[in-house]
Amino acid sequence: MIPAAFEYHRPSDMSGVLAILQEHGDDARVMAGGHSLIPMMKLRMAEVPHLIDLQDVGGLSGIMVGDTITIGAMTTQADIIDNDALAAAAPIMREAALQIADPQVRYMGTVGGNVANGDPGNDMPGLMQCLDASFTVVGPDGERSIPARDFYEAAYMTAREDDEVLTAVSFAKPAGGYAYEKQKRKIGDYATAAAAVQIVKDGGTCVSAAIAMTNLSDTPVYSQAASAALVGTSVDEAAVKAAVAAMLGDIDPVEDNRGPVAFKRHVAGVILARAIERAWSRA
């Protein structure tokens, strides 16, 4: 497979990256691990006349764990899995990363690429919405922060401007129980349905919940209604059913090689119920 020809750039700092983006506009794209972009280029579904490889740009990888957790865009899924401080502070990150792709891909695939690409099949966007994360982007006018819940507009369309680069994700250290539950046909596949759930329990009552779904619409779906259906309940069968029903009102799957719409909605319900039960048991 031979992608269309391109000019390869490997700048050593962010100002170099931004200068190339300014000069070439739509014709330039940044690449982190390349494991979403290169397959698209090989299929000639993406043509990138100016490819900007971020590997030599300093300061883009690393994980900082405190009350706020910040993860550099070039941090790989393997880095996420290996980081014990992160696994202790936000265990849902490791649980989700272990379900992404396969070992080789996790060595290369990055958090930044996963969230910035805007592919509805990617797992990190839904997870970031569940965690109410913010994305830091930098452009010619400086830095700004965009909430993950406002970032996704449509498949591959995000609030990031073409001349901006996503440099980090950050979120408050999550509280309570967690689960990332994913149904996929085989290792390396995108989700048929996946659910990210964080639940806080006080006494026997759910005091807050956050629920987001993956690959069930052309964007990740943060379901405010499903989250609200759990709050104030003891997360019994009726509450789980109500949350699932609310979630089903927010998703909009389409038929593809993972199955017809009715099947996807069925799987989404099963996966969310499992995720809620597991998160509650850990709360």
Place this chain on the structure above:
Amino acid sequence: MSDKKHYKLTVNGQAVDVLAEPRELLIYTLREQLNITGPHIGCETSHCGACTVTIDGKSVKSCTMFVAQADGKDITTIEGLGSPDGLHPLQEAFKEHHGLQCGYCTPGMITRASKLLEENPNPTEEEIRFGMAGNICRCTGYQNIVKSIKAAAAEMNAAKEAAE
């Protein structure tokens, strides 16, 4: 626009200079320019793992990296692990335990397994299966591959102990 460029790689300990278009996939550089034909082209779509090599300590599918990205990198292929006269313990174990039938996936399997054992010298069966999930074999049913990796781990651990 897409003129050929010189790229410097270290492959199996040897510094090499290749002239290629940046879009050339690393697997083609290895196989067609450097005659390193151990890594195979299976699916060419990042799924099968037949093209797996080790780059700067990471297992990488070399069909999913442009040669330009690999400029300056240290690459190890199956050819760098053992030789016909001195097989790597993994190669020996795959031979002894029938870890291959047609052999097409084997270089990628063994290269990936070498990295797995470096990170986890004494893996359980479950850890082996999880750590090898990026490599597909259509012949063996995996049972003997798992057995081979377990045997190689035991052999390598025993050799390490003997050396200490």
